[in-house]
Amino acid sequence: MRTLGLRHAITSSLEHHAVLHPLQALAKSGETELSYLRHDAQGRLDLGHLEELLAAHPRSFVSLMHGNNELGNLNSILEIGDICARHDAVFHTDTVQTMGHYHHDVQQLKNHFLVGSAHKFHGPKGVGFLYRRGGLEVGPLIHGGAQERNVRSGTENVYGIVGLAKALEIACRDMTAHQHYIQGLKDRLIGRLRAGIADVQFNGLSVAADQSLYTVLSVSLPPSSISEMLLFSLDINKIAASGGSACTSGAQLGSHVLEALGGDSNRATVRLSMSKLNTEEEIDYAAAQLVKLYQPALV
């Protein structure tokens, strides 16, 4: 922020911790002012509000994600980028959920920054990348030796970097086929859950094929005594699912995203993710386990 010479930042309370926490730390230390974008109950961002904020604070730092990691909601970063460009803003997008799953054309996008994390596209854990548009200077977070052109010091994770590049190449090569296959799994899962659980709902835009990640389904389950044991019950039945984001797994914290949507706190949420490695049998099994848990008690 200091290196970029910016004094005001705009983000959304629906962003990932990895964006929210650093921005909040900068705001707390007085290095930046921070504004939050309005959104509706499904998590749709209010782009009119973005125009207002940018009119009041031109040359802001704007960080808005592409695909929401908890809800699956997709934001139009093409449209947001155009708004940012009109107000001379610096536009950063957390593309961790979409890199390797959607095409990103940096010639067309107005983004100054994009990011990727290898394990989100079947690469190794613990390695990622930052795309930075030419001409923008950024200061290092980690000082020391002059590695990576002074932007990030430290001996490089070479095999991780090689693995990331290869994984991204493979992910992009077969992207369209995977999109169709995984969307098919997601539709199948939605169908099974709707057929088996009365009053099942889906958070945000999770159920809308063209407005959400094809890899994520955020399921809102009716009030039940099973809720407290939901993740545990799925886990012992060999289903890896989470209540909110994976980062808070084990921590038993509520989801800041679901809280920001202001839904019914008596309903439990489970996030189910799918990949090209999943099968229809696995989808049917997961759906059957959830349906069984939410069967009305037999009298």
Add this chain to the structure above:
Amino acid sequence: MRTLGLRHAITSSLEHHAVLHPLQALAKSGETELSYLRHDAQGRLDLGHLEELLAAHPRSFVSLMHGNNELGNLNSILEIGDICARHDAVFHTDTVQTMGHYHHDVQQLKNHFLVGSAHKFHGPKGVGFLYRRGGLEVGPLIHGGAQERNVRSGTENVYGIVGLAKALEIACRDMTAHQHYIQGLKDRLIGRLRAGIADVQFNGLSVAADQSLYTVLSVSLPPSSISEMLLFSLDINKIAASGGSACTSGAQLGSHVLEALGGDSNRATVRLSMSKLNTEEEIDYAAAQLVKLYQPALV
């Protein structure tokens, strides 16, 4: 520094960039005052000066390395730790060069922090660790998810961490045998260079077996027209060596450590490192190449 509630730091201009640059950045931003410890022309730290500085600034943050990465000089971190303890200082040591090569007994050492980097003990590149004495709170450098108990956010480099642990286990298992073997290689190299190059010298305490790393030899070569092409000439003869630290390789910057020692700028320095994987034949070959380069021109 902020988390620890400290306002004054003490280090040495012989420290690694990875320590110097962050401390200098904190000093520049006004978060800390920074004092530099005096040293002699061989790089021996003036511990009397440390006592003086700590008497004037009790409860300082002290960062002094164990084995110097460029010179090989070993500092007595046991003695420094005792001085720090008497003045209630927080003592950090860059043990990157010595971890896996020397024993570190955290019950005996007064250190609050020690570090390790896997590739320095034949583990994978791009992964390291911080040892922190219990009871000390440190704030995160990387904010985000709550990984690693909130100290370092981000999905963990799992295979790197597993590789680091295994490599350290192996390094510690055979440590004494490796020490003897590698010290033998170093002594052999010193002997060959002394026999073949008139006026060869060794920087710092590099030549003293009990006062320097057995893995590093810092060779100071007599003034010669070959100096400018020295690293290049070694490289094309398949000898991987560096002029200063590895971090500045390719950058053609002078060494801040050699500069701090104030030696003769007409002499070239080459740093040769040895490991358990090197052979006597390789030592003889490297020595022969250097000797050949520094032969007086035939008339």
